[in-house]
Amino acid sequence: MPELDAPTTIKAFEERLLEVSSSLPKRLRQCADYVAANQDRIAVSTVATMAEGAGVQPSAFMRFCQILGFTGFSEMQKLFRESYSGGWPDYSTRLEHLRDSGSGSPSALLAEFVDAGRTSLESLLKTMDAEMLDAAVAALAKANMVHIVGYRRSFPAASYLAYAFEKMDVPAMLHSGIGRLDSRHALRPGDVLIAISFAPYSAETVELAEAAHAAGVTVVAITDTVVSPLRKLDALILSVSEVDFGAFRSLSATLSLAITLAVAVGTMRQNGKI
Amino acid sequence: MPELDAPTTIKAFEERLLEVSSSLPKRLRQCADYVAANQDRIAVSTVATMAEGAGVQPSAFMRFCQILGFTGFSEMQKLFRESYSGGWPDYSTRLEHLRDSGSGSPSALLAEFVDAGRTSLESLLKTMDAEMLDAAVAALAKANMVHIVGYRRSFPAASYLAYAFEKMDVPAMLHSGIGRLDSRHALRPGDVLIAISFAPYSAETVELAEAAHAAGVTVVAITDTVVSPLRKLDALILSVSEVDFGAFRSLSATLSLAITLAVAVGTMRQNGKI
DNA sequence: ATAAATTTGGACTATATATTCCATTTTTGG
DNA sequence: CCAAAAATGGAATATATAGTCCAAATTTAT
Structure with a gap:
């Protein structure tokens, strides 16, 4: 399969969705429509829930994720969980990394x-x-x-x-x-x-x-x-x-x-x- | 154990948290503090992640959930997932709005x-x-x-x-x-x-x-x-x-x-x- | 100082959920 | 109308994650 790279930002995700959605068979099209209308639910739902919402089988939803370029639902969900705005970066661990990796120059700290x-x-x-x-x-x-x-x-x-x-x-x-x-x-x-x-x-x-x-x-x-x-x-x-x-x-x-x-x-x- | 009923709203959750937090041993207190400061994370995290963030073992975090009245982490997470409305707040428009409306109000000053x-x-x-x-x-x-x-x-x-x-x-x-x-x-x-x-x-x-x-x-x-x-x-x-x-x-x-x-x-x- | 009670960490198990596979159905093209 | 290709549904499997249990460490009370 000439599988493409997975979108890494919500923006890229939306573009891919738009690009792909015109040439989709019935069930997969349902997935696309449902996702487009309920983006915010992706972060907090299971495949089963999403599939039910879209009115398709979980396996169909899986295929949909793969067509979008992800390896599966989990990867797609990860994108949405990470860019979930409430999620502050975890500074204390980030800082530790900075210090441990010796790249902790004062300027980097600043x-x-x-x-x-x-x-x-x-x-x-x-x-x-x-x-x-x-x-x-x-x-x-x-x-x-x-x-x-x-x-x-x-x-x-x-x-x-x-x-x-x-x-x-x-x-x-x-x-x-x-x-x-x-x-x-x-x-x-x-x-x-x-x-x-x-x-x-x-x-x-x-x-x-x-x-x-x-x-x-x-x-x-x-x-x-x-x-x-x-x-x-x-x-x-x-x-x-x-x-x-x-x-x-x-x-x-x-x-x-x-x-x-x-x-x-x-x-x-x-x-x-x- | 005289297990209490689980909170069914975020408000009730916060009250329970406050009520309980004063009489908590070290590790469980860490959980309480971390949760209080990172409520928004609950919906999209796993116990393992939350536990790591709080600096405790997953099992300690589980106990914490139970003390709050839930049967486990999943039940607690459910509360947050359900009341998660999406809606990424848009900072820049909010700022403009604040400034335009009622200049001179404390919020506008802020x-x-x-x-x-x-x-x-x-x-x-x-x-x-x-x-x-x-x-x-x-x-x-x-x-x-x-x-x-x-x-x-x-x-x-x-x-x-x-x-x-x-x-x-x-x-x-x-x-x-x-x-x-x-x-x-x-x-x-x-x-x-x-x-x-x-x-x-x-x-x-x-x-x-x-x-x-x-x-x-x-x-x-x-x-x-x-x-x-x-x-x-x-x-x-x-x-x-x-x-x-x-x-x-x-x-x-x-x-x-x-x-x-x-x-x-x-x-x-x-x-x-x- | 000692014993009892509580708290903790970590190994283990159970369960939920994602993912794959394939037989069956539907669509497409001649 | 038939054969080939594509799409689908559902069962089977793999994996990630939640949840339990208990021995060791710590705290508290005597």
Whole structure:
């Protein structure tokens, strides 16, 4: 058989499908039509399901895959599973490879981290809950004082927020934990606390957020996964899932969210006052 | 076992995950964290892949599925496959849409800042001087102690560097200026100073860098324009031009550069020692 | 410090699913 | 209308993957 090479991108796949579909016998044509109309199901279905959907026997569907240039259904499915957009590249293993293979020149590393940052930014935009963001901005705009807490890897974001609020003339206080002073008594009614914490959630941050919640202070939480302990307080949740490499994460998305908060809140306050 | 009913919606799944995750032993907790951060992967992965991602044995992952209330991985996967609607979200159109609609809303601002971050990252990759970067990494890898200084808007980057060096077991000291202590005497021969400063260059940073230079301590400067005073000391210059909005800048590029330095230096030290 | 209980890793088994093969049916061309 | 070629359906087989079980390691309680 003069079997052709298998398509390696969805685009190539679509072209091949179009190209082939005009000269297909009945059953195979059904396959083509069904696939064209249900591309998204390929990644999560079995041959049997696809065949049933198309109204043909599984073996017919197999032949269809082969005509398209794949060795079988599995190979075709692989294409769709890999290019399934939700699938982030697995950075930690990629990084290990880079380092192990000695090709880990600083420049190569930089390229990886830049790429991770880009991915995080895109994902931030796709997943941010606009209503939650509006609500958080509104709450912060009305606050007497904005408290900010975030330790360890969240500390850079916390300190940036403090800087940005200061620039926007928003009264803000960074709880840095210096001197182990217990700062929870600074939380007064009418204040708002921004708590930033990512897995593994540092105990101090969670405690302060809990204290705030107990004292009736509104909490805005910048956090990641659904298992975050910050979700248990009924806080305004701003979800940020940053691509990470073991202990590191680029923070690009978190920082962008931070500036947004500061500018939006600052602007709203100025408009309200003047 | 008093096995509970399996979650039938993603929402219920997330709740169960949150509910259960606090009382989980090490390996199972890894599963929970990985799943929380990679929900979208479940539909298109095998147990083996998921287990590898979470860093556990497949059998551990199976147990995890069962604890969540499913009979096994297949049942859990079924939930995600069924509620998988396809729909690859299109980032660029979404961005345009966000910007067009209601300019000035927090979401529109976010879109702007995300875009700025992306631009900065791209430009970082294009303009980074690979040789300079190599030289900086080499110098830092040989240092007895790495000193880090950066105030005001550079402080988040400085604190992130301190965090990342700590994680990589590189002895590092963050000069934070707390209590106005004069820390310049901590600079010893054989040390290296990373000075981070962007226009307008804060006097304290420049002074410390000058003191270091005078004391024969190598200076690595992360800075922007060609008029930066840090360029006068013959330092190793890492140029970062971050897109900015008046007083703000996203810091995405600076932070990516920071992780790169930490990982590259940490790796080089570990390889050299062992 | 010791015993009990829990957790873990990995070998083993069961099962679901893909893939092939071939007898039967349908289409095509003379 | 017949023979040859192509297409089809379904049974048989191979393979990948899920799921189980238990001995070893770890943690916890006494």
